[in-house]
Amino acid sequence: MFQNKPEEVTTMTSFADRIARAKAAYGQRLAILGHHYQTDDIIRHVDFQGDSLELARKIESLGAEHVVFCGVFFMAESAAALARPGQKVHIPRMDATCPMAEMAPASRVEQVLLALRAQGRNVIPLAYVNSTADVKAICGRFGGSVCTSANASAMLKWALDQGDAVLFLPDKNLGMNTAAQLGLPASDHHVINVQASGGRVDMQAAAKARLLLWPGACAIHHKFKPRHIEQMRQAHPGVRVLVHPECAPEVVQASDGAGSTSYLIKQCAEAAPGAVIAVGTELNLVFRLAQRHKAEDKTIIPLKALTCSNMAKISEQRLAELLESLDTAPPVTLPSNVTELSRLALERMLRICA
Numbered sequence: 001m002f003q004n005k006p007e008e009v010t011t012m013t014s015f016a017d018r019i020a021r022a023k024a025a026y027g028q029r030l031a032i033l034g035h036h037y038q039t040d041d042i043i044r045h046v047d048f049q050g051d052s053l054e055l056a057r058k059i060e061s062l063g064a065e066h067v068v069f070c071g072v073f074f075m076a077e078s079a080a081a082l083a084r085p086g087q088k089v090h091i092p093r094m095d096a097t098c099p100m101a102e103m104a105p106a107s108r109v110e111q112v113l114l115a116l117r118a119q120g121r122n123v124i125p126l127a128y129v130n131s132t133a134d135v136k137a138i139c140g141r142f143g144g145s146v147c148t149s150a151n152a153s154a155m156l157k158w159a160l161d162q163g164d165a166v167l168f169l170p171d172k173n174l175g176m177n178t179a180a181q182l183g184l185p186a187s188d189h190h191v192i193n194v195q196a197s198g199g200r201v202d203m204q205a206a207a208k209a210r211l212l213l214w215p216g217a218c219a220i221h222h223k224f225k226p227r228h229i230e231q232m233r234q235a236h237p238g239v240r241v242l243v244h245p246e247c248a249p250e251v252v253q254a255s256d257g258a259g260s261t262s263y264l265i266k267q268c269a270e271a272a273p274g275a276v277i278a279v280g281t282e283l284n285l286v287f288r289l290a291q292r293h294k295a296e297d298k299t300i301i302p303l304k305a306l307t308c309s310n311m312a313k314i315s316e317q318r319l320a321e322l323l324e325s326l327d328t329a330p331p332v333t334l335p336s337n338v339t340e341l342s343r344l345a346l347e348r349m350l351r352i353c354a
């Protein structure tokens, strides 16, 4: 899958050479971070690979003047909020956005939160990392925080203890799956209508729920269906099916295990030789796991071949071009109040999940 056609090899090699040259020239002044969903063409150039939590934790310890984030924009924003003064965070494509993050525009989040709070309950906002820095800043301002799929249950438990209810956003699937993990009954959550600036929230239903869910979802993970698991089990009797918790609850329930990218990676690493595992997440990670564990006689297959087109915008060419213009390229910047408040929300998470 990752093999280039012969005529592409020269181009790919030359981008790789340009990246290697730029890395050598910058030395310790440059650190490249890459998310697990990046292609192998990018991952081979990164200094650190991880999920957003692992990469967010790295920022503090990085001495580099330039941090290049190979991932999607909200990840670079979080890195910019956590960066030291003077440290510049870059992303090879500013338009590598996350459609789910865009499903919760900050102004709408604030309106809905205020409408919910106007009912007299202390509603704590908890944003999944897949949200804009503006939304994270709202969480910081209203006593809330941020979570990743790796720490969602610890963070939701924390948020439930802080007030009367939690507004979890933007991923309703992660919210519902995490609530199920914590044993929160379905009667305790409610997916809110976020139209008309909070004017359409069913306040009676909201008042009864401890978990209020924003109606967003990941365009990729939402495409996994229970029928894909049934088909997989028929085609490969004995297969173990693992999925990401951004999948719908019925998919998580039909699987043999669900968790963040770091969980999926660990499960594949710890599986016994001979294991057959179908993984329901972004294809680049599944292929990497298949390659990594092939020699150990483990068969790792995609539950369905789904790629994130925004993650894929980060190409070797764009990385090479960015590195060659790093001193003049505009870094990711945030207004100072957004930096301060989104950092507050992120640091709360890092402290709680230390």
Ligand code: CIZ
Pocket (backbone or CB within 6 Å): 035, 050, 051, 052, 053, 129, 130, 148, 149, 150, 244, 259, 260, 261, 262
């Ligand atoms: O937290 C992350 O990096 C995301 C978006 C997914 C995951 O499970 O790692």
